[in-house]
Amino acid sequence: MKYTPRLPRINDNVTPGSPVREFLVLMGGVLGLILGIYIILGLMVDFAVPRISLETEQRIAGYFSRLTDTAEKHSTRVAYLQTLTDQLKARCAPLPYEVKVNVSENQGTNAVALPGGAIIVFSGLLEKMTSENELAFVLSHELGHFHHRDHLRAMGRGLVLMVLAAFLFGSDSSTGDLLSQFIGITELGFSRIQEKRADEFGVSVVSCFYGHMTGSTDFFEKIKQSEDPSRFGRYFTSHPELEERIRHILDYGREKAYSFGCLKPLPEQAEHRIKVSTSIDEPQPTLSKPRN
Amino acid sequence: MEQLIIFLILIAVGYTAGTINEKKHYKAIEAREQAFLIMPAVTFWKASMTNAVILKAELVSGNAVIAVDYFKQFLAGLRKIFGGPVRSYESLLDRARREAILRMKEAAGNASIIVNVRIETSTIGQSGRRQNATCVEAIAYGTALTIER
Numbered sequence: 001m002k003y004t005p006r007l008p009r010i011n012d013n014v015t016p017g018s019p020v021r022e023f024l025v026l027m028g029g030v031l032g033l034i035l036g037i038y039i040i041l042g043l044m045v046d047f048a049v050p051r052i053s054l055e056t057e058q059r060i061a062g063y064f065s066r067l068t069d070t071a072e073k074h075s076t077r078v079a080y081l082q083t084l085t086d087q088l089k090a091r092c093a094p095l096p097y098e099v100k101v102n103v104s105e106n107q108g109t110n111a112v113a114l115p116g117g118a119i120i121v122f123s124g125l126l127e128k129m130t131s132e133n134e135l136a137f138v139l140s141h142e143l144g145h146f147h148h149r150d151h152l153r154a155m156g157r158g159l160v161l162m163v164l165a166a167f168l169f170g171s172d173s174s175t176g177d178l179l180s181q182f183i184g185i186t187e188l189g190f191s192r193i194q195e196k197r198a199d200e201f202g203v204s205v206v207s208c209f210y211g212h213m214t215g216s217t218d219f220f221e222k223i224k225q226s227e228d229p230s231r232f233g234r235y236f237t238s239h240p241e242l243e244e245r246i247r248h249i250l251d252y253g254r255e256k257a258y259s260f261g262c263l264k265p266l267p268e269q270a271e272h273r274i275k276v277s278t279s280i281d282e283p284q285p286t287l288s289k290p291r292n
Numbered sequence: 293m294e295q296l297i298i299f300l301i302l303i304a305v306g307y308t309a310g311t312i313n314e315k316k317h318y319k320a321i322e323a324r325e326q327a328f329l330i331m332p333a334v335t336f337w338k339a340s341m342t343n344a345v346i347l348k349a350e351l352v353s354g355n356a357v358i359a360v361d362y363f364k365q366f367l368a369g370l371r372k373i374f375g376g377p378v379r380s381y382e383s384l385l386d387r388a389r390r391e392a393i394l395r396m397k398e399a400a401g402n403a404s405i406i407v408n409v410r411i412e413t414s415t416i417g418q419s420g421r422r423q424n425a426t427c428v429e430a431i432a433y434g435t436a437l438t439i440e441r
Contacts, residue, residue: 005329007322013386015379019367020307022379026370 037164045156049149054096057152061116078103080267081121084132085139092208093143093201101139109223111138113145115152128222131263133215137206144201150194196248203249204256212261213253217246306362313361314383321390328397333434337408345440352406353433354395357416358388360426381428385413388430400436409434 081101089095097117106122113119119142129135145151207213220242360368364380371378389411400406410433417427 005332007325007329011386014383015377017379019363019380023363023367023370026367026374030370030373 034164038160041160041164042157045153045160049152049156052149052152058116060152060155061114061118075103077126081135081139084136085119085143088136088140088205088209089143092205093140093147095143095146097146099143099146111142113142113151115155117146119143125219128219129266131215131218132266133206133210133263134218135266136209137202137216138219140205140209141198141202143205144198145194147201148194148197150191150198153194154191195245199245199249200252203253203258207253207256207258210261210264211259213249213258214260215263216253217249220246220249302362303366306364306366310361310363314387317387317391321387321394324394325390328394331397331400331403331405333393333397333406333409333432335407335409339407341439346437347440348403348436348438350403350436351433352396352399352403352436353431354392354397354399355429355431356388356391356395357427357429358384358391359417360384360428365426384428385430388413388428389432392430392432396432396434402438403436404439404441406434406436 078101081103085099085101089099095117099117099119101119101121103126104120104122107124108122109125109128111119111121111125119139121138125138126135129138203213203216206216223242360381364384367380368378371380392411393409396406396409411430413428413430415427416429
C-alpha cells in the first residue's frame with residue numbers, strides 16, 4: 001500500500017470559537033466582580049467613617065501634611081480667609097474641627113477639604129471672587145464636606161479602589177490602570193451626591209451668617225460662563241452639571257424659605273490683596289493696578 | 293477618559309488588524325505546507341535505512357517571530373484572572389511553529405527528509421517590568437538528509 005502524505009483536516013492546536021465572545025464574557029465577569037467588591041467595601045467605608053475618632057483622623061492627616069506644607073502660610077489673604085472661616089464656623093457651622101485655611105498657587109478654580117481639617121483654596125478660584133458672600137459659600141461648602149466627613153469617605157473609597165486594582169492585576173499593569181479608571185468614573189457619581197449635600201450645607205451656613213442666601217450661586221454662574229461644557233458630556237463631570245447644582249441650591253433655598261439681600265463686597269483692602277500673594281511682613285503697595 | 297478612548301481604539305485596531313493578518317497568514321501557511329508535503333520532517337534521530345545512500349546531511353533551521361496584538365494580549369490578561377486555556381495565544385504559537393517549520397523546509401532545498409526535528413519557543417520583546425509577552429519566537433531545526441533513490 002502506498003503512503004500518501006496529507007495535511008490534517010482540522011487544527012487541533014487552536015480552539016475554535018469567537019474570541020469576541022470570550023472577551024465579552026470575561027470582561028463582564030471582571031467588571032461584575034470588581035463592582036461587587038467595590039460596593040461592599042464602599043459600604044464598609046461608609047460604615048466605618050462616622051466611627052473614626054478625631055484623633056485617628058489627625059493621625060491620618062499627617063500623611064497629607066506634604067500638601068499643606070507647600071501652600072503659603074502667612075499672607076494677608078490667608079489671614080483673611082482664616083478669619084472668615086472662623087467666623088462662619090463659630091456662628092453658623094459648629095464643627096469639632098480646628099479648620100485651617102491655606103492658599104495654593106494654582107490656576108485651577110477649586111478648593112479641597114483634606115483630612116484633619118485643612119482647606120486648600122486655589123488662587124485661581126480667589127481671582128474669580130467678587131463678593132464676600134460668594135467666598136463664604138465656597139468655604140461653607142468645604143465645611144459641609146467636613147460636617148459629612150466626605151473627605152474620609154473619598155479617601156477610603158480611593159484606597160479600596162487602589163488596593164483592588166493592585167490585588168487583581170499587580171501594581172503595574174495596563175489592565176489594572178484601565179479598570180481603576182473605569183471605576184474612577186463611577187466613583188464620580190458617588191461624589192455627586194456628596195457635592196449636593198455640601199452645597200445644601202453651604203447655602204444654609206451662608207443664609208445663617210448673612211441673613212440671606214444671595215451670592216451662593218454666583219461662583220457656579222461664573223465658571224459656567226468661563227468653562228466650556230464638559231467635552232465628554234454629562235456622565236464624566238465630577239461636579240454635577242453646574243446648571244443642575246445652581247437649580248438645586250435655589251430649590252433648596254426656596255424650600256427652607258431663605259431670603260435674598262444685598263451682597264457684601266470683599267473688604268476694600270482685601271479686594272486686591274486676596275488676589276495677589278503678599279506677605280504680612282512686607283509693606284503694602286499704595287496703589288494696585290486693576291486686574292483685567 | 294482619554295485613556296479609555298485610546299484603549300478602545302487599540303482594542304479595535306488590534307482585533308481587526310490581528311484577525312486580517314491571521315487569516316492571511318494561515319492561508320499562506322496552508323498553501324506552503326501543501327507544497328512541502330513531499331519533504332517530511334520527523335523527530336527520529338535514529339532509524340535504520342539499510343539500503344539508502346545518504347548523499348548529504350546538514351543542519352537546517354528556520355525561525356519565526358510573531359507579535360501579539362493588543363486584543364489578544366488583553367484577552368489573555370483577563371483569562372489569567374479566571375484561569376483556563378488561553379485561547380487567544382493558541383493561534384499565535386501555532387502560527388509561529390508552523391511558520392518556523394516551513395522556513396526550515398525552505399532552507400533544506402532539495403533534501404529528501406528532515407530528521408531529528410526540534411521546535412523551541414521563547415518570548416522576546418518583553419518591555420519593562422510588565423510581564424506580558426509581546427512576541428513569540430519559534431525556532432525549528434533538524435538534520436536534512438538527501439538520499440539517493
